[in-house]
Amino acid sequence: MIAARYATAVVLALVLLPLPAAVTLKISCDGSVYTANGTFQANLDLLAAALPANASASPSGFVTASVGAAPDQANALALCRGDTNASACAACVAAAFQDAQQACPQDKGVAVYSDACVLRFAGIRFLDFLQGDQWLVSELVPVVDTATGSVNASDAWFRAAVTAIFTALVDRAVAATNETRKYFATGEMDFDPKLYGLAQCAPDLTPAQCQGCLGQLFRVTELRYLSARPLSLWTSAFVVWCSLRYGVSPFYEGRAMLQLAAPPAPSPEATITPPIPESGAGRKRTAAGIFAGVACSVVLMFLLSVCLCFRFRRRIKATENDHSLEKIGRAHCAIFDLPTLQQATEHFSERNKLGEGGFGTVYKGILSDGQVIAVKTLLGTTGHGLQQLHNEVVLLAELQHKNLVRLQGFCPHQNDTLLVYEYIKNGSLDNFLFDDSRGLNWEQQYNIILGIAKGILYLHEDSSMRIIHRDLKANNILLDDDMEPKIADFGLARLLEEGHTQSRTARVVGTLGYMAPEYAMHGNVSPKIDVFSFGVLALEIVTRRSNCSSNDHSTVNLLSDVWDHWTKGTISQMLHRLDGYARNQALRCIHIGLLCVQQDPGHRPDISAVVFMLTRDSMELRPPSQPAFFFGREPPPASRSNGQSSYLYDQSDFVLQQSFSVNGITLTEPYPR
Structure with missing residues (x-):
């Protein structure tokens, strides 16, 4: 990945133990090369010599610098974790320069994400992207990796705890009002196991940009891992401009800035109160009553079973051959029946055929309510179990992006599966491109x-x-x-x-x-x-x-x-x-x-x-x-x-x-x- 918005919005790495200050989590190379022993390398060497000391001397552990003029100008940013001391900060930035040049030799743009610092250098003026007309928080794209495990609390309770600590950390970090604008916060939550969190932004960001940057990381983490199983016990998300982390063991120095109480536990399930012991005569009357009640219930259930057997015998026989996917819950996508799609597509007539590809044939259809759809008939069988197939379709239906065709549901029928998509009026690109x-x-x-x-x-x-x-x-x-x-x-x-x-x-x-x-x-x-x-x-x-x-x-x-x-x-x-x-x-x-x-x-x-x-x-x-x-x-x-x-x-x-x-x-x- 590369500089600025995309190269800077890259990666995180996770472990289950606190990381030493100098551990490198991720190195991203742009792929743009400079000439060995040329002007750019000389400018970069000057930055490598100056930045470690300048970052450690900064009250916020943050420094930016530019050396030279285009096209050989070298630009850099270094941000140390808010709780690191001066010597640890300088050592981390110096090691990051060495790691960058070893992993990406003669690369003009490199981002290094370490536990104690972040370093970014490039041949472009990537700091300009903080300008109001250039900043687009929606395009920050962290790649999240996690370590999973089990906890002593319910999944819902753990997710609520992570959400609560993230919310408090973001609010505290963004509220920085001192002159250095050191957007940094750590937190500890009294949970089982204890939860630890950290949030940080680069001081060059405005409060609104910091809020947006951390919010974007929060949304990605919530979407991918707080709503999935198994639970993620440790997540550390980095982009150049900000970072957001949580874990079940401490990964920062000193006492947490926020001491948080756990959110309320989910309501316990209702329990049955045991009956109060009765006297001997009462026990006999109770036993007699229970016996009579059981006998009557058995007779009644037998009669009902006979009636139901005759009444629904034909219906049961008629549904014996139904695809078992029909018995799976609707979940997040619609399950269509075959007659509905046959009627919508006029029995998959040739005049409704939209196209044919490697996966199957697509037909235009109109549902009874007037909605226009596209139905794809998949070639062959899937090889997945029924529940697995259903889960896959549900996941695909949940994907929402303006540049993806929306999957609305599917239809299971014997050995075939039909997918139902939104209908796109203009058709495919090749119709316009080569005509x-x-x-x-x-x-x-x-x-x-x-x-x-x-x-x-x-x-x-x-x-x-x-x-x-x-x-x-x-x-x-x-x-x-x-x-x-x-x-x-x-x-x-x-x-x-x-x-x-x-x-x-x-x-x-x-x-x-x-x-x-x-x-x-x-x-x-x-x-x-x-x-x-x-x-x-x-x-x-x-x-x-x-x-x-x-x-x-x-x-x-x-x-x-x-x-x-x-x-x-x-x-x-x-x-x-x-x-x-x-x-x-x-x-x-x-x-x-x-x-x-x-x-x-x-x-x-x-x-x-x-x-x-x-x-x-x-x-x-x-x-x-x-x-x-x-x-x-x-x-x-x-x-x-x-x-x-x-x-x-x-x-x-x-x-x-x-x-x-x-x-x-x-x-x-x-x-x-």
């Missing part, structure tokens, strides 16, 4: 690229469960009335495949031309396969050309053509009548797209970094290297003997071609950054 009669202007194209990236970011990092789409392509991107993109079919690979939590799969699902080589060839699953697909989509949207439309094996595909123009400095030839700012923006999108389709997954940026690069024109992008190529069956004659590998695509198979290369000319057509 000259239904053109898009550049503003719409750019907003579609950015919206797709934000939707993927939600699936990868913001949702209650991490989802890797695996089949991102133009006809899985729908456009609403405002031409806002909505990702469809999210979570279907997860829903349909057993063992979806594994890092490798035996069943590859997706579309050739959009599939990352490591996934298509070896079944390796990671978020970077979606980044690759996004890169292909971005290049398709900018150039208005499809990467998999041609069956002519003598013609190179889009990735090859883009790279050829890029290396020759003629990339503008692939743009459609753009000039000025729109042209520069389009060139930047091509640059980002090429970074996303690199052969090595490790060289592709995280999707959070992609969103940041798209929204910050001032950020310098590293040069792309040769992407994963997909040609026809005949490889091009050019080759060299450096052992470089490249992937070739022939519409039916993947071939690993050794010693393939292109002319190593650098880009000669610069554009403003």
